Amino acid sequence: MKDLSLDSVIPLANKTPRQELEDIAEYQGQEEAFFVMDVGDLMDKYATWSDVFPEIKPYYAVKCNDSTIVLKALAALGANFDCASKGEIARVLSLGVTPDRIIFANPVKQQTHIKFAAKVGVDLMTFDNAPELYKIKEYNPSAKLVLRLVADSNDSQCMAMGLKFGARPNEAASLLRLAVSLDLEIVGVSFHVGSGNRDLNAYSRALSNCRNFYNMCLEQGIQLSMVDIGGGFTVEDFDKVSASV
Template sequence: MPSGNPEIQYYDGDELNIRRVIEQSDLQALDQALNICDLSSVERKHRLWQKLLPRIKPYYAVKCNDDPVVVKLLAELGAGFDCASKNELKLVLGFDVSPERIIFANPCRPVSHLEYARDNQVANGTVDNEFEVYKLHKHYANSNLIVRFKSEAKEAQCPLGDKFGCDADVDAAALMLLAKSLDLKVTGTSFHVGSGCSELEAYDRAIKKANNLFKYGGLLGYDMDFLDIGGGFPGSDDEKFARIAESVNTSVKRHFPDERVQIIAEPGRFFVAAAYTLVCKIHAKREVRNESGKLDTVMYYLNDGVYGSFNCILYDHQVVTAEHYLDETNVLPQLKSLIWGPSCDAFDKISENLFLPNMNRGDLLGFRNMGAYTMPIASPFNGFDVPKTLYFRAI
């Protein structure tokens, strides 16, 4: 957690005006890139979730963005949390979140992390193979086992099935039988269709499989009452989210009409992607001309790159868009442009074949929807600082 309480600036209106923030702040003096975080965007997303998915409680995926200011806000809003490690558990528990509002949703946990969960009474945790079942039997026998099965979307930004999830038709039943023989509690099932899901039918397929496993658990004598439908919800397309929500609600009503079953999800990017705009400064410029001497491409070198916030291009398959702040009318001539990060590595390329006005050293570029899978992975490679963050909230 950061030392002290970060300053939060307040604004009038329904949406934070990034251009106005830039005009009113002395960003030209900064060599460091800057995140502009609109906390009210997170609040609006929470209200939208409650409106469109009223039965399903969101457990925020901390790995997506572990900014303590955001985690604290979501804790105050009453969200639950999906944690993957001891340090994520520490962060969330530090905001007085009860253990019941946490799921330890990493199916393969180090023993010391498992023991920390046990000592702090975080009972809900996922499991997807027999070795982890034996590990739980030895180190946390009174935990609640939530069997994670594989059920991937045909279209997803980041598929996860190669790493996590057992076969729903064969392996899941075998794990439940093993848990029964070891006198362990199986309280529910879990799946993840893939981060950034684009296939509406994916959730219905998975929820139907979960229902079959609940029926099998009942035959074994388990009173299963916990369903985790994972993540995959978009963070910058509310219309797409509404379509997914409609599909999920229909499937839940069909397969899990009994409201005694607690249903949760693990949204990450949904809450934070749109809340962050990254503002970078051009610190160098280069013009590339063709053989006849005509200007072909303008190269710009920024103070953040793929080893920093733009790691999302490599790891999250994100396509970023640049927004200049030279002229609100957008009538300036556009030139073919290529954007580089600050490091000495030629792999540090942010975007190419863009068309931007002719800019100069010291000018600023903004990149919206930069709140998901950016900061937690950023590193100060080559000695370049990771961005600092300014926080804003509507009055």
Template sequence: MTNVDVNTRVERVEKLPPVSNQIQEKIDAFGHEDNAFAIGNLGDIIRKHRIWKECFPRIEPFYAVKCNDVDPVIRILADMGLSFDCASKIEIQKILDLGVDPSRIIYANTFKQSSFLKYAAEKGVSLMTFDCEDELEKIKKVYPEAKLVLRICPQSNYKVKFHLGRKFGCHPLRTSELFQVARRLQLNVIGVSFHVGSGCLETGAFAEAIEQSREVFDIGLAMGFNMHLLDIGGGFPGKKIQNVETNITFKEIGRVANKSLDKYFPGNNVRIIAEPGRYYVASAFTIAVNIITKKIVMDEEIVQPNSTECGDDPTTENKPVRMYVINDGIYGCFFECFIDPRCYVPSHFKSIDKELYNSTIWGPTCDALDLIIDNVKLPDLSTGDWIYFKDMGAYSFPTISTFNNMPRVNEFYTCERQLWEEVYQP
């Protein structure tokens, strides 16, 4: 492929040093500057795509733009030939501006603003999801030529961190009603989609959802629709640091899902796609933050959650707690900490044999909800010290707000030259 001018901002090196060394180099280079910054390793994304093709040879990845939409990321994914899952007009526009053909986009938001739907029609983005009658009526009015994918809500007892079924998807037992509405409106339903939930903790969730999709698929076929697409959604792990709640890996999900696909969707008559987001980008980014304030308090002085009194738990041992305020938080790249405490693990530059202390890390804003991690063991740190967090590529940059007008993290991008040249021929 042809090199693109925008990626001249990507530093290409023969071999990347450990990320701790890269961070220290940036700290040394910028001297007195103390703003938080991120290092994005695009080579990690290239490696992830290699693994995807090995584990899912039948499945086309439609990258979920909402997960991380910074330009170097979506551009290199586009240049590797990926397709895209978009949720809004702006996301569609971003991907089209990269020169991606509209056929490589699925408008995978079951609730579409009419003006956004009109934009999709104007641009020829015809593949899209739905899960209710009202959405079908809207599509009939605005874009009757659309190619529709019925999103179901898989019924399962398997564990996931965040269930999506309360908001998205149609119960499998109600799908025949929606097929009837689509047939009455003369709309073109071509497939079924599902999402097992964000942070899948058991591989069986994919197997069960694929089986239920087959049943819905057959209902559509029996009602005369040309069903030829299955979308298995997202929920694939992407962190290098394993989640303490589960030991499942991406490759294990691949083995289970492929077995079910071979059983329920054998052959090549059905096109199979997926909507991975964090799988591709989570481990590609590390964020370095500066400690802007250190505060030591005693356990008994801390107001506990859901309490109006300090130290109201008589079983609590009165020990000092080191509170560290850093210069990025939940209104910056750490939004996931608001809904998933302890989802990131802090690293530091201190000796590993240093004594560890009970610590809490806060974000910089004037909001007591701006909590990064509570009750974590760290060595004694000081104002001005740097710490860093790995696996920060998913749902970090797109969620940055302007609250308190705190500065946005600076971004630096790097890639090993050999990996870069797999995508961009010299």
């Protein structure tokens, strides 16, 4: 899908929504699909997040909507970015975002993508298994690692998301020992309960597992500096879910 650049967006006139959409389609001169977005609403939601979670820095998942307009707006607001591939990292960096504002949030990465991340200075990345640690050791040994833990939700639109990725709590100790033996740096822990989650207890369960891992790290002399609470927050239930966090 091609973006309309910011200097070519058609201003709305006194026309019906259908007429406006037909004008935009004609202006583009093509039959590709397009979407209409209110950038102001995006800014309002970012402001809401900042008000409710002033100490939690949002990392926008590029796979959600990689429109240049969306990414530029969020970058200007100061958001960080969650990238799942080499292509997404390159796209965000091309907008002038610095590498330290990106997390490579894919627990199972291709070797070439890890090498690319190392080359461009994206060191913050997730893992959830032993083979991934060996890959990271070989291709980006200076990486700052975040262990992703499995999370469960009894009411989410993407029920499998919390279970698709993530180490089980009983696997955390062995992964920690392996990371230490490989001289890799673990800086945080993460989870994702699933998009559209409405199970308010899902976050408390996941955060409890994170706390256990935090204590486990302390016993090894490791002080974690971040907890990634995932995404999938809904507009309708944001107040309730944010309160549970």
